[in-house]
Amino acid sequence: MIAVVDYGMGNLRSVQKALENVGCKVLVTSSPQQILDARSLVLPGVGAFKDCIHNLRELNLIEPILKSIKNGKPFLGICLGLQILFTESEEFGKSLGLNLVKGTVVRFSGGRNDDRTRLKVPHMGWNAISIKRNLPLFNGIEDGSFFYFVHSYYVVPDDKGTVVTTTSYGIEFASCIQKENIFACQFHPEKSQQVGLQLLKNFGKLK
Numbered sequence: 575m576i577a578v579v580d581y582g583m584g585n586l587r588s589v590q591k592a593l594e595n596v597g598c599k600v601l602v603t604s605s606p607q608q609i610l611d612a613r614s615l616v617l618p619g620v621g622a623f624k625d626c627i628h629n630l631r632e633l634n635l636i637e638p639i640l641k642s643i644k645n646g647k648p649f650l651g652i653c654l655g656l657q658i659l660f661t662e663s664e665e666f667g668k669s670l671g672l673n674l675v676k677g678t679v680v681r682f683s684g685g686r687n688d689d690r691t692r693l694k695v696p697h698m699g700w701n702a703i704s705i706k707r708n709l710p711l712f713n714g715i716e717d718g719s720f721f722y723f724v725h726s727y728y729v730v731p732d733d734k735g736t737v738v739t740t741t742s743y744g745i746e747f748a749s750c751i752q753k754e755n756i757f758a759c760q761f762h763p764e765k766s767q768q769v770g771l772q773l774l775k776n777f778g779k780l781k
Contacts, residue, residue, distance in 0.1 A: 576778065577612035579639065580604040581629040584618035585764060589652065592764040596775035609638040614647050614780065618764070619654025620724070623663040623679060626654050627671065636672070643674065643756060648780040651758030653725060656751070659758055660729055675753055677731040682744065693744045696726040703739040703749055703761070711738070711750075711757055711776050719769045721749070721761035728760060755780075 578589055580602050593600045593616070601608060609615065617639070619626055630636050643649050651659055660671045663679035671679070682695045705717045728747040731737060741749035741760070750759040757777065763770035 575612050576600050576614050576616060577609050578602045579609060579615060579617045579635060581619075581626065581633055581635055583621045583626055583629060584652075584654065585620060585762070586618060589616060589618045589764045592771060593774055593778065596771050596778060598774070598778040604633050604635065606634055606638040609635065609642060612642070612647070614649065614777070615639065615642055616650045616652065616777075617655035617658075618652040619658070621654060623654065623657055623665045623671070623727070624669040626658050627669065630658075640672070640674075646755050648777065649756050649758075650777050651756070652764070653760060653762060656758035656760055657727060657729055659751075659756065660731075663727065665727055674756060675729075675731055675736060675751060675758075676733060677729060679727050679729050681727050696724060697728075697743045698724050701741050701743060701761075703741055704746075705739050707738050707752070709738055709752060709757075710780065711752070711773060713776050714772050715769050715776075720766075721759075721763065721770060722765040723749075723761050725760055 590600050657679045658671045659674045660677045661673045663669050700720045702718050736751045736753050737748045738752050739750040740746045763773045
């Protein structure tokens with residue numbers, strides 16, 4: 575059973591349906607015990623960093639998530655679910671994250687793309703990934719594949735060795751990271767058609 579963590583934010587049903595579409599057994603839950611009992615966890619999210627941490631704390635979900643990760647369960651963070659893994663975010667002033675991955679979450683400064691067109695914030699739409707490390711999570715996914723993004727902030731890991739893919743949007747930023755049994759992506763696999771489904775299928779096979 576894959577537990578999709580429900581903390582009141584994020585595209586829970588679309589993530590659930592995408593996972594079920596690739597044959598995974600899924601439970602959307604805000605129960606600490608069900609999270610502890612699950613084989614693996616998915617933490618999706620759309621919204622503000624500080625609100626996310628607040629909701630997780632209010633629902634007593636931080637401890638079971640941390641315990642599950644410590645016990646070696648595969649964990650997939652999506653979008654905001656990536657960002658809260660980091661030490662802190664500058665969104666609406668500094669806010670502390672879960673500090674599972676050392677680093678910060680910073681805002682796009684705008685600027686211009688290679689063709690001198692002005693970059694809009696948030697970064698929204700399809701963009702390519704550059705695969706830096708070969709992991710089972712990206713089996714069957716080609717370098718340069720396009721995934722769907724919606725975000726104004728991006729992660730800056732202290733340890734560049736955690737970076738799995740990067741994406742260019744004015745700057746080259748980390749669009750997927752991995753640390754031990756933690757996997758997390760800035761893009762939305764549940765909105766990324768076949769390549770996104772392939773990534774979720776690969777995650778479902780991790781043990």
